[in-house]
Amino acid sequence: MVEAKCCFKLLYAIVVLLVLHISSPCIGCSERDRQALLALKQGLVGDDGDLLFSWGREAQNKDCCQWDGVYCNNETGHVVKLDLGGMYLRGKISPKLIHLQHLEYLDLSFNDFNGSKIPDFIGSLSNLIYLSLSEANFGGQIPNQLGNLTHLQYLDLSFNEDFDSENFFHAKNLNWLPNLSSLKHLDLTSTNLSDVVGWLEAVNMLPKLTNLILQGCNLPPPIISSVSIMNSSNSLVHVDLSLNNLNSSIFQWLSGTHTNLVYLDLSRTISEVPQFLHLLET
Numbered sequence: 001m002v003e004a005k006c007c008f009k010l011l012y013a014i015v016v017l018l019v020l021h022i023s024s025p026c027i028g029c030s031e032r033d034r035q036a037l038l039a040l041k042q043g044l045v046g047d048d049g050d051l052l053f054s055w056g057r058e059a060q061n062k063d064c065c066q067w068d069g070v071y072c073n074n075e076t077g078h079v080v081k082l083d084l085g086g087m088y089l090r091g092k093i094s095p096k097l098i099h100l101q102h103l104e105y106l107d108l109s110f111n112d113f114n115g116s117k118i119p120d121f122i123g124s125l126s127n128l129i130y131l132s133l134s135e136a137n138f139g140g141q142i143p144n145q146l147g148n149l150t151h152l153q154y155l156d157l158s159f160n161e162d163f164d165s166e167n168f169f170h171a172k173n174l175n176w177l178p179n180l181s182s183l184k185h186l187d188l189t190s191t192n193l194s195d196v197v198g199w200l201e202a203v204n205m206l207p208k209l210t211n212l213i214l215q216g217c218n219l220p221p222p223i224i225s226s227v228s229i230m231n232s233s234n235s236l237v238h239v240d241l242s243l244n245n246l247n248s249s250i251f252q253w254l255s256g257t258h259t260n261l262v263y264l265d266l267s268r269t270i271s272e273v274p275q276f277l278h279l280l281e282t
Helices: 001-024 029-041 095-099 122-126 144-148 199-204 224-231 250-254 275-279
Strands: 044-047 070-072 079-082 090-091 105-106 130-134 155-156 185-187 211-213 238-240 263-265
Touching: 001 263, 029 044, 029 090, 070 130, 095 122
Parallel strands: 079 105, 105 130, 130 155, 155 185, 185 211, 211 238, 238 263
Antiparallel strands: 044 090, 070 079
16 A cells, blocks of 8 residues: 555656646747757858748757757857858858857858958957958958957867969958967967067967967068977877978977977978977977
């Protein structure tokens, strides 16, 4: 009798939990985030029709957490990840993107923004951890506002080159870079950095940087000082400075970062390799 009573109580508890689960409202995306995404869609088109066809106003498409490339926090319904990489979209990025204030991951790589400048307002997405704008046909100067992304760990602006255009992708300085103190991966391949005399000093001020890729950036020879060597980060594991016009002084800097270095590419960069290259551990 006691055993039957216990079983009844257990069954009752299970039924109550099921009822509560069924009756409780399902958390969908926030209306503010949904409107921001719809505004973003309005400015973008694809070569193969509407690649964002799942992004709609209809009742069945109202929950933006179910849209292609959109990922939400299960508890809050806020959009935390937007992955539109490789969709070959064209057009303009709506400034309403900044309404996605909980966004941590943004990938707009392999699209075509027709040589337009990276919008300054990208720097207002202060919770970003991951940002990839690689091969997206951006032009002009990299905005200093990217320095506001203090939580950023991954930054890829590679292969936005168009050296035949007057609107080539470049940076006048990297003064904004040291603000990204959490950065672990930096790829600026084919970004024209010929005017950035202090590029090495900026890199030195990234204490967590493990991957540094500055391939084909027209880097000027670095100014090596005792201060820059002392400040060198020992966190670097992967360094690619190939296809630049550097001199052997770069090894003075590398000799201070050799502790964890496992990959180094200086091909088509310098003509003379100094004797102390053996200091770099393999």
